[in-house]
Amino acid sequence: MREPRRVLIANRGEIALRITRACRLLGLHSIGIHSEADASLAHLRLVDETICIGPAAASHSYLDAARVLRAAELTNADIIHPGYGFLSENADFAEAVEQSGRTLAGPTAAIMRLMGDKISAKQQMRRSGVPCLPGTEDALPTDLSEAQTICDAIGYPLIVKAAGGGGGRGMRVVMAAADLRGAIETAREEAGRAFGNPSVYAERFLQHPRHIEIQVLADRQGNAVWLGARDCSIQRRHQKLIEEAPAIGIYPQAIAELGERCAKACTLMGYTGAGTFEFLYEDGAFSFIEMNTRLQVEHPVTEMTTGIDIVREQLLIAMGQPLSFTQADIRTQGHAIECRINAEDPESFRPAPGKVASWRAPGGPGVRVDTHLYDGYVVPPNYDSLIAKLIVHGTDRTDALNRMHAALSEMQITGIATTTPLHLRLMNEPGVREGSVSVHYLEALMRKSTP
Amino acid sequence: MTFLEDLLNDLPGLVGRMRHHDIRHVTLKDGTSTLALTITANPCQIPQAQPVAPIAKSEDTPVLSPEMGLFRQHGLSDSQTVRAGEIVGFVEAGVLRLAVTATANGTLGRALVGDGSVVGYHDVLFRIHPDG
Numbered sequence: 001m002r003e004p005r006r007v008l009i010a011n012r013g014e015i016a017l018r019i020t021r022a023c024r025l026l027g028l029h030s031i032g033i034h035s036e037a038d039a040s041l042a043h044l045r046l047v048d049e050t051i052c053i054g055p056a057a058a059s060h061s062y063l064d065a066a067r068v069l070r071a072a073e074l075t076n077a078d079i080i081h082p083g084y085g086f087l088s089e090n091a092d093f094a095e096a097v098e099q100s101g102r103t104l105a106g107p108t109a110a111i112m113r114l115m116g117d118k119i120s121a122k123q124q125m126r127r128s129g130v131p132c133l134p135g136t137e138d139a140l141p142t143d144l145s146e147a148q149t150i151c152d153a154i155g156y157p158l159i160v161k162a163a164g165g166g167g168g169r170g171m172r173v174v175m176a177a178a179d180l181r182g183a184i185e186t187a188r189e190e191a192g193r194a195f196g197n198p199s200v201y202a203e204r205f206l207q208h209p210r211h212i213e214i215q216v217l218a219d220r221q222g223n224a225v226w227l228g229a230r231d232c233s234i235q236r237r238h239q240k241l242i243e244e245a246p247a248i249g250i251y252p253q254a255i256a257e258l259g260e261r262c263a264k265a266c267t268l269m270g271y272t273g274a275g276t277f278e279f280l281y282e283d284g285a286f287s288f289i290e291m292n293t294r295l296q297v298e299h300p301v302t303e304m305t306t307g308i309d310i311v312r313e314q315l316l317i318a319m320g321q322p323l324s325f326t327q328a329d330i331r332t333q334g335h336a337i338e339c340r341i342n343a344e345d346p347e348s349f350r351p352a353p354g355k356v357a358s359w360r361a362p363g364g365p366g367v368r369v370d371t372h373l374y375d376g377y378v379v380p381p382n383y384d385s386l387i388a389k390l391i392v393h394g395t396d397r398t399d400a401l402n403r404m405h406a407a408l409s410e411m412q413i414t415g416i417a418t419t420t421p422l423h424l425r426l427m428n429e430p431g432v433r434e435g436s437v438s439v440h441y442l443e444a445l446m447r448k449s450t451p
Numbered sequence: 452m453t454f455l456e457d458l459l460n461d462l463p464g465l466v467g468r469m470r471h472h473d474i475r476h477v478t479l480k481d482g483t484s485t486l487a488l489t490i491t492a493n494p495c496q497i498p499q500a501q502p503v504a505p506i507a508k509s510e511d512t513p514v515l516s517p518e519m520g521l522f523r524q525h526g527l528s529d530s531q532t533v534r535a536g537e538i539v540g541f542v543e544a545g546v547l548r549l550a551v552t553a554t555a556n557g558t559l560g561r562a563l564v565g566d567g568s569v570v571g572y573h574d575v576l577f578r579i580h581p582d583g
Contacts, residue, residue: 036573052571053519070519070545074569376457 004078004103004319005029009047010068011083014372014389015295017043019081022311031075033068035061037380042372049075056382062086065093072102079318081105081311085384088294091116105318106273107293114269115291125288128265130277131258133287135203139163144181151180151202159205160184162191169194173205206287208438209280211235212247214255214262215302216275217313221322224266226259227306228332230298233439234432236349241419241442242426243298244337245305248397249436250281258286263327274299274314280439297340297389300370304336304393334393335400339408339423341371341388343379346422347450353381357415362407366393366400369411379416387418397435401427511578512555516570520544524566525551532582533559539577542570557581 008031009019016032020043023030032047037056044050053071054061061067063086072080080097082088082104095109106112115121122132134154140147151158151174160183162170170191172183184200192198210233218224229250234242247255262277276296279286299310308330313323343352359373371388379387392407394400405427408420429445431437469477469488479486489510516522523541533539533553540551540562553559557579564570 050571051519051569052573054572066545067519074519074521 006031006075006077007079007081007105007315008033008068008072008075008077009043009083010062010080011086011088012038012041012062012383014370014386015083015297016041017046017372018370019043019083019311020046022309022315023047025309025312026315028315031071031077033062033071035382037382040377042374042377051075056380058086058383062383065090065096068093069096069100072097072100077102079103079105079315081315081318082294084295084297089116089292103318105314107271107275111269111271112293115293121291122288124269125265128261128268130261130265130288131279131286133203133206133280136201139199139201140184144184147184147202148177148180152177154202154204157205157207158202160187160200160202162187162195162197163199163201164191164195164197170200174202204287206280206282208440209282209287210247210436211240211439212250212255212279212281212286213296214259214277214279215296215299215310216262216266216271216277217308217310217317217323218263218266218271218273218275219317219323220272220320222267222270223323223326224263224271225323225325225327225330226263227302227308227310227330229255229259230301231435232298233437234426234442235439236442236446240298240340242337242339242423242432243301244335244397244400245301246332246335247281248335254284254286273317274310297386298338300368300389300391301336301338304366304368304391305332305334306330307333334395335397336391336393337397337400337404338389338391339404340386340419341390341411341413341423342385342419343387343416344385344419345417346419349419351381351385352417353379353385354416355379356387356413358412359414360410360412362390362410364403364407364410366403367407368392373413388413390423398433401433511560511580512557513575514539514551514554514577514579515573516542516576517549517551518542518544518547519572520547520549520570522551522562522564522566522568522570522576523548524562527559529559529561531559533557533579551576553579555579555581 006029007023009016020030030047032044032050033053034041035054035056036052051071053067065087080102087093091109091112094104094112097104114124125132157175160172170187172187174180174183187200188198191200213230215227228245229247230243230245231247232240232243274295276292278289280289303310345352355378356373358375361369368391373387390407392400392403394403408424426432431441477488520542525538525540527539534556535553537553538550539553542549560578563576
């Protein structure tokens with residue numbers, strides 16, 4: 001069998017360019033796909049082949065598994081790199097790729113399914129010794145005193161949630177043991193009315209958690225390593241805005257122990273490729289939220305602190321090669337921060353697509369820009385508003401913050417609104433300077449500044 | 452290229468100004484690229500040109516691939532006269548064999564891609580030069 005060398009990049013924008021660069025680095029034949037609205041994407045000038053797969057609507061192009069697979073067949077691709085978003089965590093797509101005799105740069109469809117279901121993922125984590133939120137695995141018993149005993153054991157505050165629910169209905173936060181019975185009764189009633197299923201379950205409620213995540217890489221030979229932790233607590237509506245590595249104010253030994261458990265979990269389940277274990281961190285304890293079975297937007301901060309090219313490793317793993325380093329070889333150095341530059345109004349966050357009149361990239365030591373921007377590029381209204389990632393690497397966190405401030409001031413994007421002014425402001429906020437803020441920090445700050 | 456691409460992006464504006472000043476024909480050169488525009492008596496029915504479509508003479512009507520797939524010739528010779536709606540080729544998209552039909556009456560130019568070539572969605576396959 002010939003060596004797999006033809007890589008189809010099943011994505012767009014900055015990440016398609018990032019993957020193209022890794023392909024070129026490895027001397028692989030790269031194939032760029034695009035929608036009709038995206039013929040002017042930057043990476044399409046660098047790839048070896050391009051093909052327009054469909055109209056602008058993502059549902060008929062980047063999200064259409066059949067079209068992406070047909071493009072892979074027509075271009076004889078061996079490997080499909082899905083990037084992030086779109087089809088990257090779609091188990092049915094992964095299965096179809098496997099059945100077509102191709103390799104997805106990621107885990108198998110079976111693993112994707114296992115991690116895609118929150119209950120099965122949590123059970124798998126418990127089996128592997130990865131810490132989870134304390135809570136019931138099944139529904140709470142209807143007998144209230146029995147339920148009280150179980151919940152007292154979980155501890156307060158806790159949250160009572162509808163087993164069949166979602167969208168905030170049938171959900172009650174219980175601050176103290178005395179409030180439990182009333183909360184269960186209302187939640188049950190609401191759940192019964194809203195979902196036709198009155199069963200509820202309980203889990204520990206964290207009030208001011210930080211978002212901490214562990215990057216892993218696992219090859220097809222059963223080797224798995226972790227590449228340090230990232231702190232992605234600066235979020236708005238669950239969308240990360242600023243990410244950094246390492247996570248400050250947490251004992252390195254605690255992170256190392258968590259990392260070891262994540263790597264072990266990968267080996268146990270047969271995980272392959274790059275992945276991220278996401279946790280909430282509060283009062284010295286980590287609680288697993290979910291695993292992302294793909295490359296993440298914020299992977300560059302880990303690349304900057306470890307010196308490991310994660311996308312290159314993903315491709316090598318997909319080609320069947322074993323990891324060229326072990327856990328003992330991995331060192332993290334300095335501090336890295338990433339700001340997501342979105343084509344959005346910095347106050348209202350309304351998407352602001354349009355023509356980039358001019359683009360000036362910042363530079364200097366420790367400055368990296370991952371972007372598909374160029375002068376005259378038109379940001380289409382059809383997709384995600386991420387247009388650039390500004391990443392800096394400093395000797396320590398303060399140095400990194402200063403470098404980020406300087407780089408943000410130097411960067412110029414004219415013609416469209418971007419989130420740059422918000423980032424500039426944040427670099428001087430006491431909470432950001434100090435660090436270790438919770439996931440609610442940014443929203444609270446925005447509320448304060450817009451009366 | 453950027454100069455002409457910019458113009459193409461603003462084609463409606465440019466055409467509007469040409470009509471306003473009663474200019475019938477414009478030829479613009481930038482390096483090796485040329486953009487030639489001719490205003491017809493009636494606003495034409497051709498599909499809106501895509502922002503980065505190859506620069507073409509505006510009087511020719513492009514015939515686009517209906518899908519991503521493999522192009523198949525239909526045994527038509529160059530310079531053959533075709534009527535709008537007439538089958539001029541096929542695109543095999545998976546199990547489907549989709550007809551490529553003429554978008555105008557006129558003279559069919561040579562196929563821009565070879566038989567069996569991979570074509571993308573809405574790639575230009577032919578140009579039709581109008582009669583007269």
